[in-house]
Amino acid sequence: MASEFDFIIVGGGTAGSVLAARLTENSDVQVLVVEAGEDLTADPRIKVPTMWPQLQATDADWKLKTVPQKALGNREILIPQGRLLGGSGALNGMVFAPPAQEELEAWADLGNPGWDWDGVSKYLKKTYTLTSGAKTEGDGVLQLNIPDEETKWPQVWRDTFAGLGFPAGNEPFSGQIHGVVSYPDAVHPVTKTRSFSGNAYLAPARSRPNLTVWAGVSVDRVLFEQTPDSAIATGVQYTKDAKMQTVTARKEVLLCAGTFYSPKILELSGIGDAERLQKLGIDVVVDNPYVGENLQNHPLCSITFEVGGDDDEAEGFETIDAIARQDPTALGAAMEAYKTEQRGPFSQTNFNVTAHIPFPGIATDDGKQDLDQILEKHTGTTTTNVPGSKTTREYATAHQSLIRSVLNSPTGASGYYTHFPGWAYFGPTVLHHRRDAEVLARHVRFLESSLAAAPPLAGRLKHRRQEVAAPSGWPRGFSGHLDEARRFVRETAIGAMHVTGTCSMMPREKGGVVDPRLRVYGTRNLRVVDASIMPFTTRANTMATVYGIAEKAADMIRAGL
Numbered sequence: 001m002a003s004e005f006d007f008i009i010v011g012g013g014t015a016g017s018v019l020a021a022r023l024t025e026n027s028d029v030q031v032l033v034v035e036a037g038e039d040l041t042a043d044p045r046i047k048v049p050t051m052w053p054q055l056q057a058t059d060a061d062w063k064l065k066t067v068p069q070k071a072l073g074n075r076e077i078l079i080p081q082g083r084l085l086g087g088s089g090a091l092n093g094m095v096f097a098p099p100a101q102e103e104l105e106a107w108a109d110l111g112n113p114g115w116d117w118d119g120v121s122k123y124l125k126k127t128y129t130l131t132s133g134a135k136t137e138g139d140g141v142l143q144l145n146i147p148d149e150e151t152k153w154p155q156v157w158r159d160t161f162a163g164l165g166f167p168a169g170n171e172p173f174s175g176q177i178h179g180v181v182s183y184p185d186a187v188h189p190v191t192k193t194r195s196f197s198g199n200a201y202l203a204p205a206r207s208r209p210n211l212t213v214w215a216g217v218s219v220d221r222v223l224f225e226q227t228p229d230s231a232i233a234t235g236v237q238y239t240k241d242a243k244m245q246t247v248t249a250r251k252e253v254l255l256c257a258g259t260f261y262s263p264k265i266l267e268l269s270g271i272g273d274a275e276r277l278q279k280l281g282i283d284v285v286v287d288n289p290y291v292g293e294n295l296q297n298h299p300l301c302s303i304t305f306e307v308g309g310d311d312d313e314a315e316g317f318e319t320i321d322a323i324a325r326q327d328p329t330a331l332g333a334a335m336e337a338y339k340t341e342q343r344g345p346f347s348q349t350n351f352n353v354t355a356h357i358p359f360p361g362i363a364t365d366d367g368k369q370d371l372d373q374i375l376e377k378h379t380g381t382t383t384t385n386v387p388g389s390k391t392t393r394e395y396a397t398a399h400q401s402l403i404r405s406v407l408n409s410p411t412g413a414s415g416y417y418t419h420f421p422g423w424a425y426f427g428p429t430v431l432h433h434r435r436d437a438e439v440l441a442r443h444v445r446f447l448e449s450s451l452a453a454a455p456p457l458a459g460r461l462k463h464r465r466q467e468v469a470a471p472s473g474w475p476r477g478f479s480g481h482l483d484e485a486r487r488f489v490r491e492t493a494i495g496a497m498h499v500t501g502t503c504s505m506m507p508r509e510k511g512g513v514v515d516p517r518l519r520v521y522g523t524r525n526l527r528v529v530d531a532s533i534m535p536f537t538t539r540a541n542t543m544a545t546v547y548g549i550a551e552k553a554a555d556m557i558r559a560g561l
């Protein structure tokens with residue numbers, strides 16, 4: 001094994017694989033990728049879109065579980081994270097949701113020049129080739145596909161939102177993310193297999209003599225040489241076959257270990273809150289109390305309805321719940337359609353048609369007043385257990401439709417998981433700000449009382465189904481009662497897997513860990529390049545933005561060579 005490289009990339013996940021491919025385009029640099037998990041790129045559980053949940057809770061998942069969450073009635077929440085080449089992008093839901101323009105403008109306004117819409121969206125564009133019907137756009141290596149609409153549900157969805165006065169046709173890459181948006185799947189348009197940085201970026205680069213990939217090797221910490229004005233990263237310490245070893249970086253160490261592990265590696269390397277590190281017996285290299293802070297994760301609630309309508313109108317209103325509960329006949333038919341025609345529920349995410357709506361009622365005086373009161377009162381303080389995965393007999397006979405509410409602008413949590421005695425505490429807080437819980441409660445009430453009651457959707461739904469994840473006998477329905485909606489949120493909300501923010505890019509005095517060139521404050525040649533650098537999370541799924549971040553970072557690093 002060589003013991004010296006120009007760049008060491010820690011984590012061969014979504015961002016790390018992009019960096020590895022881009023940096024090795026220059027044959028003069030030697031790059032090492034160190035990935036804790038294995039290479040499962042050919043595994044059907046990665047390739048077949050609908051099989052994505054099956055890698056969770058296996059060795060390809062870090063299997064994180066929170067401590068009991070106070071705001072969620074002391075429930076513990078599972079947070080899957082990819083532990084394999086390709087990272088979370090190899091086991092995620094594949095919905096490719098670009099950020100909104102105003103989010104990136106807010107990043108730039110925070111003190112991050114170059115990270116506005118113009119400065120990031122051009123890098124996002126470099127990533128993909130988008131196919132929609134007969135139309136193709138872009139020439140990036142990642143293959144995106146807007147799936148054919150094989151049921152009438154997407155049209156019913158659009159018509160219902162249009163009837164409620166929301167825009168129903170925004171382009172996903174326009175930066176204008178309001179109302180109904182149909183996002184692409186990160187699925188190859190022809191083979192209908194997952195396209196992710198592991199097979200689109202990393203695999204083709206692996207034949208290059210200047211790229212070395214170590215899979216199944218875990219990095220423990222970054223090694224430094226101290227100078228009077230900054231720390232210089234000289235390499236990393238890693239564990240292989242239970243033996244500690246080191247490898248040298250001639251130019252830079254690039255941390256791409258994701259939102260939970262990049263800050264953890266920083267802290268184990270001596271970069272973090274000095275007092276806390278000293279208590280843990282870690283020599284302090286840079287005192288920065290913000291490492292590991294500002295965790296953001298979209299909280300999520302699901303409401304389930306039995307699908308109704310006369311039998312002679314059922315065509316086009318099929319659901320995928322039989323597949324979710326592993327019904328052998330449904331699985332067989334879906335697999336046959338997938339194998340022979342690359343069609344059917346196995347060929348797509350089944351999650352790509354969404355709607356982004358503002359605070360319910362914000363256009364009315366009452367709604368504005370309600371929001372003002374929430375903000376006034378709470379600002380300043382400011383398992384995926386999907387029905388079907390734990391099915392009941394009652395579920396097994398019903399077709400159902402799931403409407404999901406995801407709070408898109410959660411408040412950053414302070415004091416989460418890397419700060420623990422003995423490295424055993426994992427406590428990312430879901431909905432720990434009352435403001436978030438209050439807003440989400442209004443959204444789920446809106447879903448039940450307004451959206452599900454509006455035509456044409458209302459005509460396709462029969463009645464609420466029991467939420468399997470809920471302990472106390474839902475559904476009663478909220479009947480417009482906010483207290484019931486609050487209780488529903490407390491009993492059923494989980495975290496979506498969109499974790500960001502723990503090595504935030506912003507001025508140090510505002511809580512930053514990395515500067516706009518993604519260099520860790522106090523160091524000369526250590527960068528973080530992954531979802532953890534987002535100072536505010538994006539309003540939808542995070543993967544697309546991670547690709548943009550990685551492409552932009554690769555350009556900045558290459559410019560410095």
Ligand SMILES: Cc1cc2nc3c(=O)[nH]c(=O)nc-3n(C[C@H](O)[C@H](O)[C@H](O)COP(=O)(O)OP(=O)(O)OC[C@H]3O[C@@H](n4cnc5c(N)ncnc54)[C@H](O)[C@@H]3O)c2cc1C
Pocket residue numbers: 010011012013014015016034035036037080081082083084085086087088089091092093094095096097217218219220256257258259261262265497498499529530531532540541542543544546
């Ligand atoms: C189950 C799930 C579903 C999701 N669904 C979607 C979706 O549909 N759409 C969407 O946009 N986003 C989705 N996301 C979020 C999206 O996948 C992530 O935001 C994105 O992949 C994060 O990329 P990253 O590079 O920051 O981290 P990752 O891709 O997770 O990469 C981090 C890598 O670092 C490795 N690593 C960690 N510690 C070490 C160490 N000490 N030594 C060596 N290697 C290490 C990890 O094993 C991992 O491979 C989902 C996430 C999950 C987990």
